[in-house]
Amino acid sequence: MVETFTPAGCGGRTRHILAVLMFGVGAIAAAAALGGVLGLGGSLLPSRVLLAAVAAACVLGALRELGALHLPLPMVRRQVPEAWRRERPLAVWSTGYGAILGAGFGTYQPAATFWVVCAAAVALGRPAAAAVCLAAFGLGRVLMVAFPGDPLRRLAGAHRALRPANALALLVLAALLVPGAASAAQPVGRSDPSALGGVVAFTERSGGTSRVVVRVAGLTAATFPDARMPAVSGDALAYVDALGIRVVLWRTGQEILRIGGRVDTPALSGPRIAYVETVGPRTRLVVRNFSTGTVRVAKTVGPGVDLGRPALSGQLLAWHEAAGSHNRILLRTLSGGRTRVMAEGRRSGLTVNPALVHGYIAWVESRAERSSLFVQRLPNGRIRRVAGALGPTSHLWNTAIDESHVYVTRWNLVTNTAVILRARRP
């Protein structure tokens, strides 16, 4: 069929170009749609099992390519409907052919690789990413008809070399996937955003380890290994490592403060750092001025109460307290000591994880399986919902807000994968 995509077969150069273009649209769209569906299905399944299945598919595929295993592949054992080219308009048959070939299983499938890719799309668990990956398959289909001459015949002639190479590639992929399958239960992805003045920092997790990444447009990202939970303010970066909290100048890595002990979740603003410290059974929220050395305990709570990740902006300190049937977000003016309740949840609602920037506060509220990101202009502006997620798959957690955007971590609770969402600040 492919040989009909020629000026002679299409009836002129222009029609040939149109046919190839429409074939391309059909092929890429069908492949992307297939990838989206597979990725969506995979997002509902446990990643560890899926990765193991992909590794097994790679091995089976490699054995098949080497001729060591006779494994029939699911396919429609026929060509595309040749009659379409005579009976239908060019736009219909060329797009239709593209869709059939782009979907992969509509005609003969000589190699197992397509099915391995489909399994990988399921394991990816992300519809958009899987759609992009499968779209590349569709693009490959387009290149077969777009290249002059007869690329398929040339490829067929090289199959003696191609099949072993294909088998080797599948085996290498299987070897890479095995550690992933073993550690897939570990959280992966990007989370815990912090942002200010065009600088964005976050935790990046993979393979059981984490690092802090600091990004600024136009600069190479700065990374800090074995670290997590960053807070950025100007040139200063605070993060949590094995020894406690470390504050550095992120451009040079020079350390300016070290806080030891059972400390976590720092927040930075100017010369002040706020963090949560566990002392025996109690947890306290501490604010330290590393210019003057003063240390103040803003709040102490008992066992079982979650203080979460505080937020600092100038003289404002925000944090959440969550325990039992009560939870709330509090905002305190450090100079005056006055505290107000910004948001409150009772049994079924949870308000947590505030973020602050001059004049604005953001937080996450969840009710049952639904979580939402809210932003409010201080002191008493209208509360606006800017993002949402629905369980049991997705859940919003840590937040950040800067001069123009608001950020939130969205966790996939099936695959334990995190991404950071960004929305324009209302």
Place this chain on the structure above:
Amino acid sequence: MRRDRPLDRAGEDLAHRLASSTTRRSFIGVIGAALLGLTADRASSAGRAPIPGTERVAGGWFGFCGHYWTTGSCKGPYKLPRVDRQGKPLRPADGRPVDDAGRLVNDLGQPVDEAGSRLLGANGVPLPPGTRTRLCQDGVRRRYKLDDAVLQGSWYRCCDGQIRKLWDCCSASRTRINGDASLRGYCYGNRRVFCVVYVDTGVPC
């Protein structure tokens, strides 16, 4: 003291009635019975353990972190109803899979020891796999004859540094595991909360 006040007359009447209806022996008997009843009640209350998942714990929760209502835990091999994403039991302390008898099991469901080696019987032969059923969909249906028990709605809390999913086991029964009236909770359709389980997702919070 004037004798014609109402309180005085009432007291006098009571005294007359007691004197005419109660002997010393019967009076002591009444006091004894009251004391016995009081101590028996206290003894029986102390002996009756609260339903798992209903006792108050640190942080204002019921039974375990994240559980803010009074419905009891679904019955399983451990007091804490920790499960995996399919609803099958896990050892609460470390999340290792266990069977219905509470034994650690491997990926094939075979009982193993702490190191992962097969448990042996008295004759030295590895023990065969036991059953490992879902606390809600299988256990509640089997124990309480509630054929429609399913895991439905859930909510999330930060517990021990990771996000915990708390999950309602729901059925059409109007009685919950506590023995009293069931609540709507996060169940939907015509179902109500019968008992509760939880999943530790491992997502840091």
